[in-house]
Amino acid sequence: MALLELSNVTMRFGGLVAVKELDLALEPGQLYGLIGPNGAGKTTVFNVITGVYAPTAGRIAFQGKPIAGERSGRITRRGIARTFQNIRLFGDMTVLENVKVAFHCRQRATLSSAVLRTPVHYREEARVDRESRERLKIFHLDGVAEEKALNLPYGSQRRLEIARAMATSPKVLLLDEPAAGMNPHEARELMDLIRWVRDHFGMAVLLVEHNMKVVMGICETVHVLDYGATIAVGKPAEIQSNPEVIEAYLGGA
């Protein structure tokens, strides 16, 4: 049984079919790439999986349980975390606090323990502080832990988004164009980082990305969407030589 399974998922906005009868199966620990030209419906797939939209039709199962239509907070607590294409950090909070917010959902902290400052509160705060700093170190952000998130350079903001999503201890991590706006050097570093994170934490990664070097370099399976419909699924090498994919990207002759 796949970890995350979409079967026959359709998302319609009025007359526009953004995603059409999508079948997708993500195995534990898999690195899965989702590509397609602009407007192919990749981000919509993310939004449907994470509960931003309820799909018009179809079934989404996570660890065998249907999750379609649940609120995104609930889905995150089940173990699916995401990053955003247009960075959505908590700008006025520090880098460290951004990560700590994500820890909240795995934390035993109540309001009364916070007001009374019970031993539980201090213990939990110390634990979250320690683990958050560990996460920041992995993503080379420990030097800027006390900076405001919005003051970070672009590449660091992207890495912070991933660090923050990781802090919810996900089993599936959805990355929406993590290499957007990065230079080739940064993109290569990011590839290594994603692979390392996957190996180290053992989660499955679903990646939307336009940078083909990144996608073809790290993904084991690549899924190509065009106008909401699947046109190819396979290993990177197969996809690169698939005539339909080439046509979708370059336009038919």
Added chain:
Amino acid sequence: MKGFLLGVALVAALFVANGLFTGSLVPGVSISPYILQVICLAGINVILAVSLNLINGFTGQFSIGHAGFMAIGAYASAYVSVTFGPRLREGLAFLPEFGRDSVVLLLALTVGAILAAIAGFLVGVPSLRLRGDYLAIVTLGFGEIIRVFILNIDAVGGARGFSGISKLANFFWIYLFAAASIFVVSRIVRSSFGRTLIAIREDEIAAEAMGVDTTRSKVISFVVSSAMAGIGGGLFGHYLMYLHTNSFTFIKSIEIIIMIVIGGLGSITGSVLGAVLYITLTEGLRQFAQYRMVLFSLLLIIIMIVRPQGILGHREFWYFLRRRRRIDAPVGPPVES
């Protein structure tokens, strides 16, 4: 232990100050009743401003119905002390006068806070699904509904107003609860739960995507804030000894908003500063009678142009002290790797 000692010291200091102000401690030493009343009303404003800041400043949900929750607390606690007060006093005859007063006041305030919290829950659950202007309008509407509803309850005087409330609140109690509300709100915002509130203010969609139950967090902050407004209202009634629904129109809600906007949304010290500044200005400009509101509005406009984030912005007061000291320490560029 240190915190406990500080608390004891605070209570003692308030007690002594109360005695000095009213002239009951040292004969002949007191301040004018007018000044004392201004100081006490400032304290009540601090409670209201600090509690509203939890929703408007920290959680970023613009509510303008705070006076409604204040009214519920005021009327409920006044009703409790007027109706059950005398009998309770008889039962507590073994206690000294001060002890009897305290028990009645605390009981009344507890009931007021609980009822205001329940109202906050009932209003919050449906309206906190809305954002921005819509939430503002809905809370404004609920605030007025509460006021009109109370106006039509004959048991609390209706349009005649509620009189015959004994003066149980004084400087001591008002400032004790002001300190308590500052204490509670500052502990809430510097906790894991508080971080979820600030995250909601910064980006609600991202907060939800990070596993925060945003509805739950918003409702809890709304309920806590309403309960505190209820306490503020209860003290208000027991200080002035008379209540009328005209004190709780949406103008009152707007006043509280002005306080926190002047002081800085999302700053506890800012709300305290705003509350004190607001009452100082309104009282200080009293001699200019008819120009008072013009001057006051002008001041607000100037503040909005010069410093739109409020005097302290998102920061606490001590931030500015620390920054001054740190200014010559070298600050390296953010480490990029």
